Amino acid sequence: MRRAPLTRERVLAAALELADAGGLESLSMRKVATALGVEAMSLYNHVANKEDLVDGLVDLVFAEIDLPVPGAPDWKGEMRRRAVSVREVLNRHRWAVGLMESRMRPGPANLRSHNAVMGCLREAGFAFRAAVHASSLLDAYIYGFALQEASLPFDTAQDHAEVVEAKQAAVPDLTPFPYLVEVFTEMARAGYDYATEFAFGLDLILGALERAQTK
């Protein structure tokens, strides 16, 4: 059985699968190689090093984001759709949350994404600095929310209620923290819906940005 020739794309695809399954810390050159039926050193013919491999992975993640359309009539709708897409994408690739904004060598999908966001805001009438404000604020919220959401341990597929319960179990005595008692009991009782929570903050921010723009 002849095996397919190694390419950068095949290396990245295998690495993405590993990272999605076990997180960044379970991603090693040696494991990627094993997954491809090859020795670790062979990978260096297709990626410069691990940093370069991660750069490639992050751009694959950027490529999954649904882009806003510059010039579309409803800028809030465009920014909203894109924000929801970023959250979904980062839920599929939780290991990527902390890496999206830190690439020193942004890939084409990364550039395309930032260009589309700025373009959509500028064409909607935002002045340059106002567009920077809006884009920076929205990204901070989206990435920060994804960070909260992604912070479950990697090997488990627990839901939020279970995680809250496990955290509470690790606390020896809650009596000095009365307001947290309320949080723990309410969360256990009524649960917590990330999608709803995300939409609340997103619409609050979009509304405030609109008011600030037209004011």
Added chain:
Amino acid sequence: MRRAPLTRERVLAAALELADAGGLESLSMRKVATALGVEAMSLYNHVANKEDLVDGLVDLVFAEIDLPVPGAPDWKGEMRRRAVSVREVLNRHRWAVGLMESRMRPGPANLRSHNAVMGCLREAGFAFRAAVHASSLLDAYIYGFALQEASLPFDTAQDHAEVVEAKQAAVPDLTPFPYLVEVFTEMARAGYDYATEFAFGLDLILGALERAQTK
């Protein structure tokens, strides 16, 4: 020269210094031990493992945050002061940004911090769910902003303009991304002040939360 006996506090202090200097990836049990003039295995008498050590570090970071006071007359001022403090603290400990919300064993300073935030909002008249919304939104923004800000490479003390320039240098051709050309040229010309940018988003969110509460 007799050396001071090892304690959990001394282990954590040495580890904090290492992480602040070189980031998480330069923090190893062996290096912490070397810094303390001891063998790596000795640390295990004072921390359960590396995870436990990181838990301890994160709680040291939480302990540096200036807490809001439940019942204080100006809740916006309290939340603002605390948000600014979190940003400052995370600028001193950039390695911590991604770890603050992911601890499965929250330490006492962590609990105190969340308790104070919820307490301040509840005493200001926020209904329970509204307080959860507000706290979740504010933390998402703060951590997300800190994530953007922390994403410079660890070994350098570059400012934002230099980083933007370096990123641009890594892009072969910007012509397909006209809106990014504007960003790169404006950033190089007029710079970018993180503190101002942070305050803009923070005040926009606090204002919108106030309107949503009294509406």
Added chain:
DNA sequence: ACCTGAACACCGTTCAAGT
């Protein structure tokens, strides 16, 4: 009770050698 030497199962990366 606390510290350590040796060992195990891992890492990323290099380099010269193979095909």
Added chain:
DNA sequence: ACCTGAACACCGTTCAAGT
């Protein structure tokens, strides 16, 4: 041109042995 074996300088963690 691409793949690999051996090697180097690292990891976290265990366990039995020292004091």
